[in-house]
Amino acid sequence: MLGRILLIEDDPNDIELMQLALETAGLVSYLDIVSDGEAALQYLGIHDQPAAIAPLLPQLVLLDLKLPKFNGFQVLQAIRQHPTTRQLIVVAMTSSQEDTDINTCYSLGINSYIVKPLTYQQFLEVAQSVSHYWLNLNHPPALFPA
């Protein structure tokens, strides 16, 4: 059974394109979306005010770096610092090719860093391969009881 994919993205266009891509890949039903850092932490149950029900953790987090409220780095840091989420698979999906951004992400413990390709054709391929790799090929840490 596949886990869920959490997309943390504030741009509605990007959200729509990602939905389109995952629809094409037949994965859209697994997709959850939050559009800012704070909502992401709440979803993961590691915000100051935790969700009423203990959340089911996603199998893959797709993280945009430029986010309102908490930015992508802060979200990543919070995930890595919290005992329940520190082993989550987090993949950065961003427009930034800046060395400093890439290095900061890796030093904070990102699992993978993907620059969003310019053409939709390429974007589609990337979205499908990333989901396929992390959901199907990669053996995740034992976060999810059977």
Added chain:
Amino acid sequence: MWGFFSSLLVSEFAVTTRDRTLEWLALESPIEAIGWGLGGCVIIALAVRSHQLANQLKQVQQQLSNAEAHNQSLTAKLQQPWWGFGTDLNAWKQAQYEQQQALNLFQTLFERTPLVAIQGLDRQGVIHYWNEASSHLYGISQAEALGHPIQDLLQFESQPESFVTTLTEIAQTGIIQTPQEYYLTLPSGKTIWIYSVIVPICQNGSVTDFFCMDVDITEQKQAEAQIQQLNATLETQNQNLEALVEQRTNELLTFINTLPDDIFVVERDTMRLTFCNRSLVEKSKKAGYPNPQDQTIFEAYPEQGTYFFAQNQEVFKTGQILHIEEIFSLGNESIYVDTYKIPLKKPDGEIYALIGSSRNITELVEARQEIAKRTQQLEAINQELETFSYSVSHDLRAPLRHINGFVFALKGHLECQQNGLDPKVEHYLEVIERSSERMGLLIDGLLDLSRVGRRPLTYQPVDIQSLVHQAIQLVEGSPHYTPTTRFILGELPTVHGDATLLQQVFTNLIDNAVKFSRSRTPAQIEICCLPDQTILLKDNGVGFEMAYADQLFGAFQRLHKRTEFEGTGIGLAIVQRIMHRHGGTIWAESVVDQGTCFYLKFTSAVR
């Protein structure tokens, strides 16, 4: 005193009893008796000079005192009436015996005294007495001496006339003169100094003979001469030293006064400026203040005296050199100075003063402040640029992606709804798609260029040879590469630079060369090095018109149609920026349809 007295007594005794005593005294003449007496006197005088004689002298004194007592008793007896003479014959015999004993003693003393040379001379200086010590002192035996004038045997080097003159004077006056020093050459050739007294012997009121008594004072004289010479040498040395010290001091003062720095000495106890060089004095003069020399720091620098006092105290207390950059204010003027204050110590380690030097660094400080200001401005501009390129990277690319994505979605949607696209609609959508792609490439190129400019350089020796090999491998994988391309590689240098950026230089250049010579059969690319380490990269491609050479390295500048040769036109701009960041230069020469040659010159070739 007693010696003189005794000699008088003896002489009186000798005269009064001359007729009889001549035989029993066993003296050849009364003069001898006087001589003995006077001799005793001189012995004392000479012996006083001679430390070694001290013990002997004591014995002689004792003997003389005995002799005096005996003389007195004899005199007393002789003053008795003549008739008593015969009746008291035994006593007289006894006296005669004792007298003989004393005379024997004197004779022995004369003969045996080890250090006093005694000679008897007549008025002409002819020797008639010569004791052992004389033989020893002058190296002339008694036999050689007797009967010869003394001036023939001994050569008087100092005052050669004075000896004879003295003899004559003494002969005329009969007065014993004070002892004299003489410098003599002996028959052996040896020279000696003697200390000598000449004692006249009188008969009937006129001098008939002399006795000379000499002591060797050569060693003493030599010692004196040595001391004198030493003193003279020391004196000369002292004078030389003083002259040298003065010279050095003058040199130092000239130097210190010519220096543009302020040099000063502050005394610990009084905080007085015991020395100020010209530069410092001039500063006070210029500010309308009195000469600081010999004033206390409080008097010389009323505004900053207390501040300097605290500073000086620190130096005196810690004994450490103080180095400080500070503001020196005098009157209306303030300057930045770089000051050293160095404690001055006495040989026992006590700090008695400090010597300071202050350099005016106002220009330097102002320049530094200016640089800091500009650096700050540049940093701000850089920060802005970074923010700008970040937003270009993130914010400009996003809408492009969206355009591209939604055109794709639109295409799919239209296809679904209309069973195939209207060719015109399809064409428009393709134009939008391609344009957005192209814009994306341009933005990426700009980002690359900006990254190359901002990326910090990591300098290390870079082997261009292996860099070129790697670049060729990379280019071989590119779509426009023709497998028939021939590479001719010469020996290439090692340079100091950033390996990653230099890799990009050669990759871009070789990629360009391959691209612009792909129509040639075979395409030929030569990479080698000139003797001055300039790297040369030459192709036989399409070339360009040299009239446009200045546009070659501009961003997005293209000298060929995009339909003919793909690319954004950013590659050479990146190459030039990397070369400039390495302090190097790049230029190109080209002939249309024959090929292009790029030249790369690094400032720091290692080999």
